[in-house]
Amino acid sequence: VEQHVERPVLAVDLGGTQIRAALVAPDRTVHHRRAVPTDDEAGIDSVLERMLEVVAAVRAAAAADGLPEPIGLGIASPGPLDPVRGVVLDPPNLRGWRDVSVVERVGAQVDLPVFLERDTNVAVMAEWRHGVAAGTADAIYVTVSTGVGGGVISGGRPLVGRDRMAGEVGHLVVDADGPVCGCGGIGHVEAIASGTALARSASALLEADGSPGLARLARAGEPVDAKMVGIAAEAGDPAATQLLERAWTAVGALCVSLVNLLNPEIIVIGGGIAEHHPRLFDVARRDVARHSLRRAGTGVRIERPAFGPNVSLVGLLPIVNDRIGDPAFGARSQASPPATVVQGATSS
Numbered sequence: 001v002e003q004h005v006e007r008p009v010l011a012v013d014l015g016g017t018q019i020r021a022a023l024v025a026p027d028r029t030v031h032h033r034r035a036v037p038t039d040d041e042a043g044i045d046s047v048l049e050r051m052l053e054v055v056a057a058v059r060a061a062a063a064a065d066g067l068p069e070p071i072g073l074g075i076a077s078p079g080p081l082d083p084v085r086g087v088v089l090d091p092p093n094l095r096g097w098r099d100v101s102v103v104e105r106v107g108a109q110v111d112l113p114v115f116l117e118r119d120t121n122v123a124v125m126a127e128w129r130h131g132v133a134a135g136t137a138d139a140i141y142v143t144v145s146t147g148v149g150g151g152v153i154s155g156g157r158p159l160v161g162r163d164r165m166a167g168e169v170g171h172l173v174v175d176a177d178g179p180v181c182g183c184g185g186i187g188h189v190e191a192i193a194s195g196t197a198l199a200r201s202a203s204a205l206l207e208a209d210g211s212p213g214l215a216r217l218a219r220a221g222e223p224v225d226a227k228m229v230g231i232a233a234e235a236g237d238p239a240a241t242q243l244l245e246r247a248w249t250a251v252g253a254l255c256v257s258l259v260n261l262l263n264p265e266i267i268v269i270g271g272g273i274a275e276h277h278p279r280l281f282d283v284a285r286r287d288v289a290r291h292s293l294r295r296a297g298t299g300v301r302i303e304r305p306a307f308g309p310n311v312s313l314v315g316l317l318p319i320v321n322d323r324i325g326d327p328a329f330g331a332r333s334q335a336s337p338p339a340t341v342v343q344g345a346t347s348s
């Protein structure tokens with residue numbers, strides 16, 4: 001048995017709404033977690049500047065606390081992105097970002113090797129290496145949040161694809177005649193079940209005077225977002241309830257397709273929308289049982305992530321540790337000595 005001894009990393013989760021940063025210790029505990037608004041409208045320079053500030057603050061606080069020095073900095077970002085070149089390509093959920101060399105730009109400002117990975121690939125690594133999918137060979141992580149995304153472990157290894165873009169489950173078609181997605185595609189699950197899609201549908205309902213419940217909340221000054229739809233549905237508004245059911249059905253259809261395509265043992269569903277709506281899990285479990293190929297659908301676990309909102313921070317611990325010294329990730333990975341490898345250190 002070969003076992004990597006993991007060393008602490010600085011972790012950044014660049015989200016559409018917030019930039020979160022923390023020091024992740026080898027025991028997967030998250031220290032000095034801080035969050036600042038992403039505010040992507042202020043521009044790329046401003047976002048990167050704020051990211052560097054929050055990273056510096058976390059690092060200083062961790063050092064003052066006597067925590068060991070991090071060996072590298074990992075950045076989880078919305079995709080699509082190129083983790084080898086360290087470039088964020090054109091994510092629908094970061095306005096104005098196109099071919100941004102995040103690793104080069106951040107790496108010029110910090111004395112640590114820097115790595116970039118799609119947030120959902122980071123999440124699946126956290127859950128597969130250390131969370132609810134540990135011990136499985138075929139696991140899928142799905143996030144239902146501002147967008148819908150995912151990461152796949154297939155046959156005991158991450159599924160990457162030709163352009164390292166595999167696993168973008170949010171852009172699977174679940175309704176061939178459905179709405180236009182942020183990526184330009186038609187009928188993608190993200191266009192129906194994401195927070196952005198729910199907010200857009202709620203706005204359309206308000207405009208068409210189709211929901212007294214939403215109209216009441218809007219008059220009371222509630223922002224038109226996914227949360228507002230949830231509140232209206234809970235208060236018994238039929239149109240809002242229907243919007244949510246349509247979203248959960250889209251997630252259910254996604255899960256059925258994933259089960260039939262990839263034959264997983266477990267699908268982990270995280271993200272803010274999933275976190276707040278247990279009904280999503282009921283519908284996904286029901287639809288997988290009803291509509292998957294019988295054998296593939298039997299016994300598939302559909303679970304919440306073990307690491308909750310920290311999932312995209314914790315997953316950077318194995319990713320940074322694995323990639324340090326890996327020539328596939330370029331010269332910058334040599335900036336720090338390779339992680340200690342202990343042969344046969346585990347016994348069970």
Ligand SMILES: [Zn+2]
Nearest residue numbers: 171181183188
């Ligand atoms: Zn799409």
